[in-house]
Amino acid sequence: MSETLQNESLATDPDTNRLERAPRRSTWSAYLHSPLGVAGGAVLVLVVLAALLAPVLAPQDPSTADLALAFHGPTTGHPLGLDSAGRDVLSRLLYGARTTLGGAGLAVAVALVLGVPTGLVAGYRGRRFDGVASWLVNLVMSLPAMIVLLASRAILGPTVWVLMLVMGVLVAPSFYRLTRGVVADVRGELYVDAARVSGLSDARIIGRHVLVVVRAPIIIQAALVGGIAIGLQAGLEFLGIGSGDTPTWGAMLNEAFQNIQRSPGLIVWPGLALGLTSASLVLVASALRDALEGAGGARRARRRPAPRTSTTPVPVPAPVPSSAGSDVPRGGLLSVRGLAVAYGTDDDAREVVHDVDLDVGPGEIVGLVGESGSGKSQTAFSVLGILPRGGHVVRGSVTVEGQEVLELDERARRTLRGRVVAYVPQEPMSNLDPTFTIGSQLAEPLRCTLGLSRRAAHARVVELLRQVEIKDPERVARLYPHEISGGMAQRVLIAGAMSGDPRLLVADEPTTALDVTVQAEVLALLRRLRDERGLGVLLVTHNLGVVADLCDRVAVMQDGRIVENGTTAQVLRRPEHPYTRRLVGAVLDDAPCREPWEPPSSAPDRTEATA
Ligand SMILES: Nc1ncnc2c1ncn2[C@@H]1O[C@H](COP(=O)(O)OP(=O)(O)OP(=O)(O)O)[C@@H](O)[C@H]1O
DSSP states (O other), X not given: OOHHHHHHHGGGOTTTTXXXXXXXXXXXXXXXXXXXXXXXXXXXXXXXXXXXTHHHHOSSOTTOXXXXXXXXXXXXXXXXXXXXXXXXXXXXXXXXXXXXXXXXXXXXXXXXXXXXXXXXXXXXXXXXXXXXXXXXXXXXXXXXXXXXXXXXXXXXXXXXXXXXXXXXXXXXXXXXXXXXXXXXXXXXXXXXXXXXXXXXXXXXXXXXXXXXXXXXXHHHHHHHHHHHHHHHHHHHHHTTOSOSSSOOHHHHHHHHHHTTTTOGGGGHHHXXXXXXXXXXXXXXXXXXXXXXXXXXXXXXXXXXXXXXXXOOOOOOOOOOOOSOSSSOOOOSSEEEEEEEEEXXXXXXXXXXXXXXXXXXXXXXXXXXXXXXXXXXXXXXXXXXXXXXXXXXXXXXXXXXXXXXXXXXXXXXXXXXXXXXXXEEOSOTTTTSOTTSOHXXXXXXXHXXXXXXXXXXXXXXXXXXXXXXXXXXXXXXXXXXGGGSOHHHHHHXXXXXXXXXXXXXXXXXSTTTTSOHHHHHHHHHHHHHHHHHHOOEEEEEOSOHHHHHHHOSXXXXXXXXXXXXXXXXXXXXXXXXXXXXXXXXXXXXXXXXXXXXXXXXTTOGGGGGGGO
8 A cells, every 4th residue: 555545544644554443432322421301311211111000009999089188298198198179199190190191192193293204305405395294384374373272172072182183283384394395405415315316216215314314303393392282282171171080280289279278288299290301301202302413413513624725737748640630439338429408497497508419338438627617527527427417318318338328217317326326526525424434324325226245235336446446445434434544445436436346437627536545546546447347437527637637538519519629639739719728728838848657666466556
């Protein structure tokens, strides 16, 4: 391994020559480190156990009354005394926990079931579903909750369960809005795009990459709603709107309040139960949120910003005999003809790519260069079938190995992506999900698209990491994205792209975020993969240095059109179009040309990289 590669691995600890792993805790042990969370959890567990074991623990039936013993203080048989009707307070408290907690659980469950899946779909897919769901949510939110609850009691009967079910429906919009908002943010993350490009289905992406982000706020929200449900239930019972015959904490509070002069102690037990349970719920949720954030969110936050590009001097390659130039041969692997991409609706469409022709043959690296906004990425996205929302191909054809890509349905495109066409994105760090280890992320598409077992996928991941020249692949597979350098992250993404053994690689500015030395190594890696596998590469870049280093042919884009297309030597040495001349002239100053990059002689395993 070269010195630079070592440095890359040493990014976190240059003294020890070893990758430094940040101490990491499991969610469970992080939770146990929160004293308030543990205390809240203990109280909740006790309350739930008491509710479940009420028939065993209760000294007598909660409804058995003995007026002769009304307001009697604590005795051996009645540790908490008796109420105004001579009923055992402890028994009522235990049975009341069942109704109170069960009702709150029902409200939360209904709200979760209605709000979360719809929020997920609306946030992830948007469009019409989002419109209809948001309209319905606004409608429900505009209803006066208390009036609806009173009306439902009058119509459906005075049972706690019905009240809690209706409450669940009324609070479902809060879950919908929360989920939709978080998911809409996450769906724009590059690692979600990367998962899509690697061939994963929407359901799989939502289940693995999106749900993990919304779970913490949903837990907090569920705890709050649970607390509110308990409070509301108690409030309704306290006002005498509950069922009356079922023992609940609210009903006990109501009865105690009516007799506060006679027996003030009666209010203590239901009040304490309500207060402690609500507070515990909040403490547990808060500690759980922190623990989950510690496991995933902190990794998100600790993501290291990738260094930005530096300018590479452009070596002018010697002219090579070729039939390219104005008479460009038609590529056997990728062939783009008359491609036009537009944004907006039919009436108000803005064309951003116009009639692009492009070919990539097997084992050929074709550069697509041009200034920012010239349409390079839109062309590449069209090949991959991942144009951003609002963008669509208005005419033209894109064939990969003779198969028309634009006519494929989404399922067929997913199969094509990852297995035939792979993608290496620009920002390595943003394209890795911070919540999963490198090994887990690379194994996911292998298991989903190639159907490998967990063990086989892991073995393949290690092999892939080795192929992209990562030293100690077993160890790197166990690391999280924030624990590796930008250069290593880009190697990981290239390994991911190679996992389906594709024939065509679309690389969108793959070295832009890397420093010059690492840039040269990643370029050498791409060249080696091309040489070994006969991989065709469409390389989107604005860097003519990269083109000169790596590309066999180059197409120059300006304002959405290809204005020049030829061998790298021709285009860089004798640019014909005025824009290409300006582009080359802007980089080629009087600085001396550097020699093409060669690996250090101390790197025997990589000497073939530039051979
Ligand atoms: N989501 C979008 N909605 C509307 N227009 C867009 C969208 N994405 C890109 N465009 C437009 O498409 C044109 C081409 O953009 P593209 O991203 O292909 O440029 P580029 O050459 O790749 O630039 P860069 O090197 O900065 O990535 C630009 O004019 C841009 O404004």
